[in-house]
Amino acid sequence: MQWRPEIHFERRLKPPRWLGVATPPIAVIVALAIGALVLWASGRDPVDIYQRMVRSAFTNPGAFSNTLIAATPLLLTGLAAAITFRMKVWNIGADGQLMIGAVLAAAAGTYFGGQGLAGVMTLMILAGIVGGCVWAAIAALLRVYMNTNEVLTTLMLNYIAPLILFYLIFDSTSYWRDLSSQSARVFPQAKTLATEAFWPEYGTTVVVPFGFILGAALAVALFFVVRSTRFGFQMRVSADSPAAGRYAGIRTGRLLILVMLLSGALAGIAGASQIGDVSHRLEPKNLQLAVFGYTGIAVAALVRYHPLSIIVSAILVGALNNAGFNLQGPDLPLGLIGVNQGIILLLVAASEVTARYRLVIGRRSRRCDRGPPDGEAAEASATDGAAAEQSDGGATS
Amino acid sequence: MTAAGAPTRDQDRHTVSARGVTKAFPGVVANDGVDFDADRGEVHALLGENGSGKTTLCKILTGLYRPDAGQVLVGGDPVAFRSPADAYEAGIFMVHQHFSLVSSMTVAENVVLGWHRDKGRVFNRRQVEEEVARAAERFDMHVDPRAIISRLSVGERQRVEILKAFYRGARTLILDEPTSVLTPQESEQLFVSLRRMASEGEAVVFISHKLDEVSALCDRVTVLRQGQVSGSADLRTTSVDARGLARMMVGRDIAFSRRSRSQPVGEGEPALELRNVSAVDDDGTTALEDVTLSVRPGEILGVAGVAGNGQVALGEVIAGLRRSTSGDVRLRGEPLPPGNPRAASDRGLAYVPEDRIGTGLAPGLTVADNCVLKSYRQRQLGRGPFLVKPRILARTQRLLEAFNVKGTADSLVRQLSGGNAQKVLLAREISSEPQVLVVATPTRGLDVSAMESIRKLLLEAAARGAAILLISEDLAEILDLADRIAVISRGRIQGVLEADGTDPEQVGVLMMGGSLEDAGAVAP
C-alpha cells in the first residue's frame, strides 16, 4: 500500500501551558516574515523597512508615546472583542459602536467644554458608553428576541455608523458641525473641543494618554470580574456550554445582552478617548479608515481573549499601526499593516487547533486510532475501568 | 467451542473473521487477541457487558478503527480496510446505535447516499424509490421510500438502515444492540427479518448483552469479557446454560441492587405532581400531551418508553428548562413558575439530565466549578460579589470523598470517565438534599461497576425520603428500581402499573401506544 501523507488529530484533554505562551510570538514572527516576503516580492527592502518601523514605533524620540496613543483604542476594542468572543457571541460591531460613542462624546465635550476637566471627562465617558451601548443593543436585542445572527447585524451597523457621521459633518448643519467661519462652511469640519476639555497626559519622556490608563484599569477590573465574581462565573459557564448555563438557572438571554452592552460600552469609551485624547473633534473619515474594531479583534485573539495580556498585545499591534502610519508612502503602502494583522489573526485562529488536538502528520499513532469518540475512555483505566466502548454513549444495560 | 488461533481458510463458510485482533486506547486495551468468525447463513451473537470490547471489534471489522495487531479476513483473505467504504466494497455493513441517516432527507435518498454505482449520473428518484420498495418487500420490512426520515419512528429508521445495507449488496450485517431502541414486540419483528436474512445465506452479527434475546435468535454465540474472548458456544447443538453464559460475560455472579418491595413506601402528599401538562418541541411538534403524574416522598416512579417519545421534554418541563403549553407542575402542592429552572432548584428539585456532559455538567470547567454549578449563589461560598475559592474547594473535596469519585477538584470534567462524571453530577444533585429528584437515563453507557454505584445512590436517596422520577429507556432497570411504572408513548402516558409482578410484555404493549385494556393489566 502506498504511503499517503495525511494530517490528522489526536484529541487533547487539557492544553499544555506552554502553548498559550508560545503561540502569540510565533504568530507575530511568522506574520512579519510573510510581510517581508510581500515587501520583497514587490521590490522593497524588507530589512530596511522593518528597521525603520522599529525606530518609528519604539526608539525614535516620542515614538513610543505615539505607539501608546495608537494602542489606546485597540486596548479598549480588544477588551470589547474579548468579552463577547469568549462567550462565542460574535460582536464584530466595535467599529460602529466606537463611532456612535465618539459622536455622543464629542457632543458632550463641546457642550460642557468649559466646566472643569473632571466633570467634562466623566460626561464624555458616560456619553461614549451610552453611544456604544445603544449601537450594541440593537444587535443584542435582535439576537435574543428575534434570533438574528449577530455577525451580520453588527457588520451592517458598522457600515451604517460612518454614514451617520458623514451626514452630521458633511451633509447637514448639525450641532457637531463647525459653522463659525466662512472657510468651515465651505470645507465642512467638526467643532473642536475647548482646550480645557482635552484629556490629560502623564509622563515626560514617555507620554501616556489618559485613555490608555483607563483602558489598562478596565483590563485589570475585567480580569477579576471574569475570574472571581459570580457574574464572571456565569460568563464562564455559559461560554463553555450554554445548555449547562440554562440548566444552572442562568438567564442566558439576559447575560448575553449584558455582555453585549458591556462590550459596546468599552468600544464607546474608545470612541470618547479618540475625541478626548487624540483628535479633539469628530473626524468621520479618520474613524472610518482606522478600523479599530476589526483590529481590536486581532489584538484580543492574539492573546486568546485574556484581559490582562490584551494590554501587551494592544501595545504591540499599536506599534505596528503607528509605524505603518509614520512610514506611509510609496515605500510602505498602508495596506501592508493590514496584511500583517490579517495574517496574525489567521495564524492565531488556525493555531487554536493545537490547543485542542495534537497534530500528527504522516504517521498514525499506535495508541490512538481515530478514537475513542469522545475522550471519555482516555482516562478510563485510571479511574473506574471503563473501556472504550462506553464512549458510544448509546448502550443501555 | 472454536479452537482459538486455528485459522480456517474455508472460503465458502467464513464471510468475515478476526484473527488475534488487538486494539488499545489510551489506558484501555479494548480488544486483546480476539478471534471471531461470522459464517454465512447464521446469526452469530457477540455477547458482553458494556465496555467488554464488542463495539470496538465491530468497528475494526467495518474499517472505522484499524487494529494494532492481528488481522481481519474476508473469505479467508487478509484485508486492510482504510474506511467504512472499503468494508462496504467487501459486503460488510454495520448498523450503529446512532443511525447514519440524514434526517431531513427521504428514505430513498438515504438509501442511495454515497453509493457510487450511479456515479456522476443524474439522480433518478423514481427508479431508486422502486428499488427500495422491492428490497423492503423481500425482507418484509415495510417503509415508504418517499417518507422523510425525521417523521419515522426509531424502529422504522432501523429498517431503513438495514435496507440500505442490502441495497448496497451487504453479505454480512452487523447490528450493534439493535433492540435497545425497540419495544419487545418490535424486537420480535426484527428477529423474524434477521432469521430470514440468515436463511437466505447472509451472515448476521448480533451485538447484545441480553441473554434471553441471544438464546431466542442466535445460532452461535461468542462472549467477550474485558477485551478477550471468554467463551463461545454453538446454540444449535449445545443446550444453553444461561447462568454459564452470564458468568462468562461478567466473570463473577453479579446481582444489581434492586428495590426491596417489602417496606411500604409513598406515604402522604405527593412531592411532585404533573397536572395535564402538554408541551411542544423546538420544531413545534407535540412533545407531551396531557401528562398527569404524581410521585410521593420516598417513592421511585419509573417512566418507561422507547427513546424519543417525549422523555426529554418531560424532564425539561419539570426542571423548568422548557415551558409547558398547558397544565402545571407542582412541588408539594405549590405550582412551579414555568420556564424558570432557578425557581425549581431553589424549591428543592434536583435534575440529572439525559445529556450529562454539556447540560448537566460544563465539560470545559473544573470539577470544582461544576460542583457549585447551581449553588454558586449561596452566601457561604463568597464574599459580596466575589466567590471565595477555598470554600468552593472545601465543598468539592467533601463531595468527592462522600460519593467516592476518583478525580481531583481541578481536573476538567471532560477528563473524567463517564462513570465518574455521572457520579459528580449525582453527587451535586443529591447533596442538595432535594425533595424531588428527576433522573434521565442515569446509567446509560456506563460500565457494570459504575452502573451499580449509581443504582445504589438512587435507592439511598429514596430511602432518605426523596421522591424520584426515573426516566429510562432501559426497562430492566425500571423493573428493578421503580415502585410504579408509567409508560410513555408519543408524549402521552399510556398507563401506570405497579412494578411488582409486572410482565414486560404488558409494558411493551403500552410502549407501542396500546391501552391498559390491550395490555390486560389491572390498573393500580
Added chain:
Amino acid sequence: MNESLFVDLLAAGLLYGTPLVLAGLGELLAERSGVMNLGVEAMMLMGAVTAFWFVQSFEGPGWLALLLAILLAALVGTAMATVYAFAVVTLRANQVVSGLALLILGGAAGLSSYLAAIGNLSGPAARFKLPTYDVLGLSDVPIVGPLIFGQNALVYVSWLLVALTAFYLYRTQTGLHLQAVGEDPRSADAMGINVSRYRYGHTMVGGALAGVAGSYYTLELQPAWIDGITAGAGWIAIALVITAFWRPGLLLTGAYLFGIVTSLGFTLQARGVDLPPEIFTSLPYVLTILAVVLVSSGWSRLRFNAPAALGEPYSREEA
C-alpha cells in the same frame, strides 16, 4: 410610478444585483456543504483589484484582456478560499475569526489596497469595460429588450450559473451528497462520502465566484479603483443566502431586489429627488438587517432549511 422609472429601476437592479448573484451563488454552495465562508468580501476585493490591474497592464485585444482578467479574479478568489478552507476544514479554526482574518488581510486596508498602491491603480478609469450584447437583435424591444437581451456577458453567465446550480443541487447524485454533507456530515462520512473533499471543493468554487463578482465592480460597475470598492457587498451576499433559504432561484430574485435598493439613490437623484445621500447609501445595509430579522424570527424559522451542520467543523473522532 411611471413606466420608464420602473424600467430604469429594474435595469439598475440587474446591473447592481449581478455581483450579488455571483458571490451569493458561491456562498450558497459553500454553505450547503456546511462551511460559512465569511471571507467573501475579502475575496471580492482581491478579485476586483487583480482584474483591474490585469486590464490596465495587459497588452492585447480588449476581449482577451477582459476574459483573462475575469479568470485571474476567479483564480485569486479560489486561492484565498483554499487558505480559508485549510483553516476551517482541516484545522477546524473558528469560522468567524478566520473570516475576519481574511477580511483584514485582503480587505480595504489590507492586501487589495497594498496591491493597488504599488500598482498605481488609483485614478485612471479601466481601459476596457465589459461589452453588452444585442442578443438575437431583440434589445430594442420595449421594456424587456434592454433588460433581457441587452446585457453584458457576466449577466448571462450568472443566469446560466443559477440554472446549473439548481439542477446540480436537486437533480444530481453529487448534489444530493453535498446536501448530506451540510446536513449531517457524520452520516455522510459513514456512507463513504468524503466530507473534507466536498467542503474544500465547494468553498473553492465559492471563492472563484466571489473573485469574479469582485471583478464585476472594476470592469463594469465603477470601472476604476478605490480602496474598499465593494463596500460590504460580500456581507450582503452572505445575508442574501440566508434570506433566500439557500435556494438559487430565490437568491436571484433577492439579489435584484438589493440591486434596485443599492441603485435607488442614483436613479432618484437623477430625477431630482433631493435627500441626503447617506440615506440612500445606508438603505442596502438597513434592508439586510430587516431581511435577516424577518427570516430568522418566529414563523419562518420553521420553514428555514439552513444546512443543519452549517458552521460546524467535522471530525470523525468527536462524538
